Amino acid sequence: MHEFKFTGKNLYCEKVRVEDLARKYGTPLYVYSYQTLVDHFLKLKKAFHSVDPLICYSVKANSNLAILRSLVDKGAGLDIVSGGELSRAIKAGCPANRIVYASVGKTDKEIEEALRQRILFFNVESVPELENINRIARKLKVTAQVALRINPDVEPKTHKYITTGKLTNKFGIDFKSAQQIFLVRKALSNVKISGLHIHIGSQITESAPYVAAIGKMVDFIGRLRKEGIVLEYLNIGGGLGIVYDKETPQTADKFAAKVLPLLKKRGLKIIMEPGRFISGNAGILVTKVLYIKKTPLKKFVIVDAGMNDLIRPSLYAAFHSIVPLKSPGHRVTGSQEKVDIVGPICESGDFLAKARLMPKVREGEYLAVMSAGAYGFSMSSNYNSRRRAEEVLVVGSESFVIRKRDTWDDLVRNEIIPAFLLGL
Ligand code: LLP
Numbered sequence: 001m002h003e004f005k006f007t008g009k010n011l012y013c014e015k016v017r018v019e020d021l022a023r024k025y026g027t028p029l030y031v032y033s034y035q036t037l038v039d040h041f042l043k044l045k046k047a048f049h050s051v052d053p054l055i056c057y058s059v060k061a062n063s064n065l066a067i068l069r070s071l072v073d074k075g076a077g078l079d080i081v082s083g084g085e086l087s088r089a090i091k092a093g094c095p096a097n098r099i100v101y102a103s104v105g106k107t108d109k110e111i112e113e114a115l116r117q118r119i120l121f122f123n124v125e126s127v128p129e130l131e132n133i134n135r136i137a138r139k140l141k142v143t144a145q146v147a148l149r150i151n152p153d154v155e156p157k158t159h160k161y162i163t164t165g166k167l168t169n170k171f172g173i174d175f176k177s178a179q180q181i182f183l184v185r186k187a188l189s190n191v192k193i194s195g196l197h198i199h200i201g202s203q204i205t206e207s208a209p210y211v212a213a214i215g216k217m218v219d220f221i222g223r224l225r226k227e228g229i230v231l232e233y234l235n236i237g238g239g240l241g242i243v244y245d246k247e248t249p250q251t252a253d254k255f256a257a258k259v260l261p262l263l264k265k266r267g268l269k270i271i272m273e274p275g276r277f278i279s280g281n282a283g284i285l286v287t288k289v290l291y292i293k294k295t296p297l298k299k300f301v302i303v304d305a306g307m308n309d310l311i312r313p314s315l316y317a318a319f320h321s322i323v324p325l326k327s328p329g330h331r332v333t334g335s336q337e338k339v340d341i342v343g344p345i346c347e348s349g350d351f352l353a354k355a356r357l358m359p360k361v362r363e364g365e366y367l368a369v370m371s372a373g374a375y376g377f378s379m380s381s382n383y384n385s386r387r388r389a390e391e392v393l394v395v396g397s398e399s400f401v402i403r404k405r406d407t408w409d410d411l412v413r414n415e416i417i418p419a420f421l422l423g424l
Contacts, residue, residue: 002281003033003394004370009327011368013284015397019325022286022366026405028305028389029286030377032062034070035395036282037373041071044274047256051263053270054120056100058238059085061275061374062283066393066402068092071278077120079238079273083110090117100235100271102149102199104129104170111136121145123197123235125172127181130191137190147195147235148178150220152213156201156239159316165200165213172198175220182229195233196221199273205241205249207258214262221266234263235271242280244371245319252277276374283373285310285389286325287352289365290344299339301361306343307350308383310369310376314349321370322353324361335360341367345384377403385411 003014011018013033021031045055056077059068063085068078069092077098078089089099101114102123111133114122124130124146137144151172154165164171173181178196185193200213214236221231236259241249250258263270287305294300312318322341337360341353352369361367380388387406392399 001039002036004036004284004368006327011323011325011327013394016394016399018284018286018368019366021392021394021399022288022325024399025390025392025401027286027288027366028309030283030372030389030391031286031399032067032279032283032373032391032393032402034282034393037067037070037279038074040278040282041074041076043252044272044277045075047252048260048270048272050260051270053272054098055272055274056098057278058273058275059088060378062279062376063088063378064391064402065092066400067279068094070393072098077271079275083107083113086110086114086117086119096120100147100197100273102197102273106133108132108136112140115140115142115144118142121147121194121233123147123149125149127173127177130181130188134188134191142190144191145194146191147197147233148173148181148193149197149199150175150178150217152198152200152216154200154209154213154216156204156209157206158201158203158239158241159318161316162202163200164202165198165209175216178220179224182224182227193231195231195235195268195271197235197237197271199237200239202239202276203241204239205247207250207255210236210239210255210259211262214259218262218265221268225266232269233271234266234268235273236263238273238275238277240274240277242276242371242374245321278374280374281371283371283376285369285372285376287367287369289361289363289367292361292363299337301339301341301358301367303341303343303352303367305352305369305389306345306384306386307347308345308381308386309343309389310352310372311379311381312375313352313354315379320352320372322356322358323368323370324359325366325368345386382406382411387411 056079058079072094081103096117099119104125149172153167287303291302307314343350390405391403393402
C-alpha cells in the first residue's frame with residue numbers, strides 16, 4: 001500500500017505528478033511520500049496497540065533528517081548503530097529516552113557520547129562490549145542501561161547477507177553466555193541489564209521465524225525469572241518484509257496476531273525496530289533514460305542512476321520494479337522487450353535490472369525505480385565522483401527538497417593537497 005499511483009497516464013506521488021518533480025529538480029531524484037511513511041508507522045502502532053510498544057524506527061534504512069523528524073513527530077523512537085546516527089537522531093529532535101543503540105563495534109567515543117545523551121539503552125552484542133560500557137559508565141559516574149542482544153539461532157529465510165540471528169553470524173550473544181552474564185552481573189556495577197533484544201534478519205516475509213525466536217526468548221525470560229532476575233524490556237527488532245515483486249509479506253495485523261500472544265505472556269514493555277516496513281514503499285528513485293544501446297546479444301537501457309545511487313540490485317541481486325512515468329497501459333500493445341537497465345558507472349555490476357521485460361522506452365524518458373525508500377539513499381555513495389541524488393518529500397500537493405544534490409565542491413570538501421605537491 002503506497003501513494004505512488006497512476007492517474008490517467010501519469011505516475012503521481014500523492015497529488016503531485018512525478019514527471020513534474022523530475023523536470024523541476026533533475027534526476028536521479030529520490031521522491032518520498034509523507035503520507036505513506038506515516039501510514040506505515042501508524043499501521044504498526046495500531047496493530048500492536050494492546051501492548052503499547054515503543055516503535056524505534058531503524059535510522060539506517062533512511063536517515064534523512066526530515067524522514068526522522070516526520071516519524072519522531074508521530075511518537076516514534078529511533079534505533080541507531082553509530083555516533084553519526086546518534087547525532088542525526090538528536091538533530092531530528094528525538095528525545096534521548098526513545099533512542100536504542102545496537103552495533104557489534106561501538107567505539108569508546110560513541111559509547112561515551114550515547115551515555116552523555118542519556119539514551120534509553122544500548123543493545124549489547126558481546127561480553128567485552130558490556131565490560132567496556134561498564135568501564136566508561138564508571139568513568140562518567142553514571143549507570144548505563146543495557147539490553148543483551150541475544151542470538152536465538154533461528155533461520156529467517158532471507159538473503160544470507162541480511163540474516164543476523166544464526167550462530168554463524170557476528171551478532172548477539174548465545175543463550176548460555178547470556179545466562180552466565182546474568183550470574184556475574186553484580187560485578188558490573190555501572191550497568192543495569194534491563195532487557196533483552198533480538199533482531200534476526202531483514203526482509204522476512206513470514207511470521208514463523210519471529211514466533212520461533214520470540215518463543216525462545218519468552219522461555220529464557222521465564223527461566224531467568226525463576227532465578228529472581230526480572231527484566232523490564234523485550235526488543236523484538238525489525239526485519240518485516242515488504243512487497244518488491246511477487247512477495248506476499250505478512251501485514252502488520254497478521255504479524256501482530258501471531259506474536260502478540262507470546263509478547264503478552266511476560267508483561268514486558270515491548271520495543272520494535274522496523275526500518276524497511278516503514279520507509280521502503282514510501283520512496284522511489286526517478287531516473288532518466290540517457291541512451292538505448294543495442295549490442296549483438298543484448299539491449300541496454302542506460303539511465304542516469306547507478307549502483308552508487310541504489311546498490312541493492314548489485315549487492316543482493318535485489319528486485320526493484322521499474323516503471324516508466326508514463327503508464328505502460330498507454331503504449332502500443334505487444335511492444336514489450338527484454339532489456340538490461342544499467343547505470344553510467346564503470347563496472348559490469350552496475351545495473352538496476354537484468355533481463356527485465358519492459359515496455360519499449362525512449363531516450364529522454366523518465367523511469368521510476370519502485371520501493372526505494374529503504375536502503376536506497378542511505379547506502380548511496382559518491383563512487384565515480386558522482387554527486388549523490390537530490391531528495392524530495394511530497395506532502396499532498398506540495399513538494400519539499402529535503403536534501404540538495406551534492407555540488408562538485410561537496411565531492412572534494414575534505415580533501416587536501418599537501419603543500420609540497422603544490423610546490424610551496
Ligand atoms: N534493528 C537492527 C539491529 C538491525 O540491524 C536492522 C537492520 C534493523 C533493526 C532494521 O531492519 P529492517 O526492519 O529494515 O529489516 N541493506 C539491506 C538491509 C540491511 C539490514 C540491516 N539491519 C537491504 O538493502 O536489504
